[in-house]
Amino acid sequence: xxxxxxxxxxxxxxxxxxxxxxxxxxxxxxxxxxxxxxxxxxxxxxxxxxxxxxxxxxxxxxxxxxxxxxxxxxxxxxxxxxxxxxxxxxxxxxxxxxxxxxxxxxxxxxxxxxxxxxxxxxxxxxxxxxxxxxxxxxxxxxxxxxxxxxxxxxxxxxxxxxxxxxxxxxxxxxxxxxxxxxxxxxxxxxxxxxxxxxxxxxxxxxxxxxxxxxxxxxxxxxxxxxxxxxxxxxxxxxxxxxxxxxxxxxxxxxxxxxxxxxxxxxxxxxxxxxxxxxxxxxxxxx
Numbered sequence: 001x002x003x004x005x006x007x008x009x010x011x012x013x014x015x016x017x018x019x020x021x022x023x024x025x026x027x028x029x030x031x032x033x034x035x036x037x038x039x040x041x042x043x044x045x046x047x048x049x050x051x052x053x054x055x056x057x058x059x060x061x062x063x064x065x066x067x068x069x070x071x072x073x074x075x076x077x078x079x080x081x082x083x084x085x086x087x088x089x090x091x092x093x094x095x096x097x098x099x100x101x102x103x104x105x106x107x108x109x110x111x112x113x114x115x116x117x118x119x120x121x122x123x124x125x126x127x128x129x130x131x132x133x134x135x136x137x138x139x140x141x142x143x144x145x146x147x148x149x150x151x152x153x154x155x156x157x158x159x160x161x162x163x164x165x166x167x168x169x170x171x172x173x174x175x176x177x178x179x180x181x182x183x184x185x186x187x188x189x190x191x192x193x194x195x196x197x198x199x200x201x202x203x204x205x206x207x208x209x210x211x212x213x214x215x216x217x218x219x220x221x222x223x224x225x226x227x228x229x230x231x232x233x234x235x236x237x238x239x240x241x242x243x244x245x246x247x248x249x250x251x252x253x254x255x256x257x258x259x260x261x262x263x264x265x266x267x268x269x270x271x272x273x274x275x276x277x278x279x280x281x282x283x284x285x286x
Contacts, residue, residue, distance in 0.1 A: 005261040007220040009142040010187040013098055013118055016060060021281040022258035024274045025100070025266040026051070026059030027226060030084040031068045047088045048095075055097055058274025061118070063266055064088050065102030069123050069197075071229075073152040082111050089115040100144070104128035106135035113139045121222075121266075123197065124148045125175045137183035144222050145179060147172050147194035158198040165210035168193050173217060190263060192222040201230035208253065211260050220263035225253045227268055244269070251276045259283070 008017065016023065029040075030047050041047040051062045066084035067076050081103065089099050093116025100119035101112030106129045109120045121144040126132045128151070136143045147168045149158040161167050172191050180186050193214060195204045204225075214221050225231070227243040227250060234249035235242070251272035254265045258280040267273040 005215050006263060007218070007261075008263050009119075009190050009220050010185065011140060011142050016098065016118075019060065021284075022254075022262050022277045023060045023264040024058055024254075024270055024277055025222075025264050026054030026057075026062045026270045027266060027268045028054065028062050028064045028088070029068070030064060030066050030088055042084070044087045044091065048091050051088070051092055051097060052095075054270045057271040059270045060264075061098040061100060062092060063100045063102050063121055064092070064112075064117070065121075066108075067103070069152050071152055071156055075151065078105050078107050081105065081108050086111055086115050089117050092116070104132070106131040109135055109139065113141060118142070119144065121192075122146065123192075123194070125172070126179060127175070133179045133182035133184055137179075137185075140185075140188075142188045142190060143179070143184060144190045144192055145172065145175055146192035146222075146224075147175075147197065149198035155198040156200075159200045159203060161203060164199065164203045164206050165213050168207060169213060169216060176217065176219065186219075190220040190222045191217055192224060195223065195225050196228040196230065204228070204230040208256065211257060211262075215261060221257070221261065222264045222266065223253070223257045223262050224266040225257075226250045226266060226273075247272050255280050 028051050030042055032042050041050045064085050066081040089112055092099050099117045100121050101117040102121045103109055104122055104124040119142040120136050122132055123146045125145040125148050127148055176189055193207050227246045231246040231249040235245040236248050247269035250267055254273035255276035258277050265273055
């Protein structure tokens with residue numbers, strides 16, 4: 001058990017900073033084409049309603065995204081992305097719900113911070129927008145830097161590794177150094193190994209097997225395994241192709257990474273992972 005190695009970023013709202021367990025981040029995709037819930041919450045009212053449900057089931061904060069990053073997804077422009085996410089973030093902020101913005105664009109990060117978002121979750125780790133690192137440095141809020149090799153249309157072609165854990169850690173380390181050199185405080189950086197991004201199922205499982213190696217980066221760790229393709233063989237009922245039927249497997253991974261020092265898990269099914277995290281926290285406290 002890696003109880004003593006759980007790190008959290010600086011700059012969090014007090015409500016989150018006081019939590020010493022693994023956080024549960026609820027996914028809110030305000031998109032028509034996300035792989036699991038595309039189109040379900042694409043208008044502001046339905047998005048707000050769903051966010052409230054996620055909070056009631058145990059989410060500590062809501063990660064709001066307006067652009068799908070599923071394999072093969074086509075990009076949208078900045079104005080469309082902001083049109084989708086900013087009204088939602090503003091309304092959730094007015095309701096006292098803590099949000100982060102899931103974006104690869106520095107201009108959207110600025111708009112989201114102004115609307116009330118407390119963290120930036122960048123699946124490209126700064127590679128998609130050369131201004132992202134310096135922008136977040138000026139914003140002064142925590143930043144999730146994910147391992148990434150290319151956009152959704154090409155990422156499956158980039159899933160080539162000799163030693164996936166070592167290479168992911170090295171590539172994350174390089175991006176962290178670039179972020180720091182751009183003015184970002186190291187203590188506000190969170191790393192995400194990027195499960196499912198430029199990785200085949202074997203790569204994802206190997207990263208989980210070698211999860212403790214991620215602590216070599218000496219940074220908080222954020223994990224997004226929820227409903228991803230590599231969990232398809234563990235769906236319940238078996239052989240189901242509905243991503244929602246991967247929630248049980250997702251909760252098991254949430255428990256595993258929580259016991260191994262993850263700072264946060266990003267999930268669609270909040271109730272299952274919230275329960276998993278509570279169980280692991282109980283074990284840690286004994």
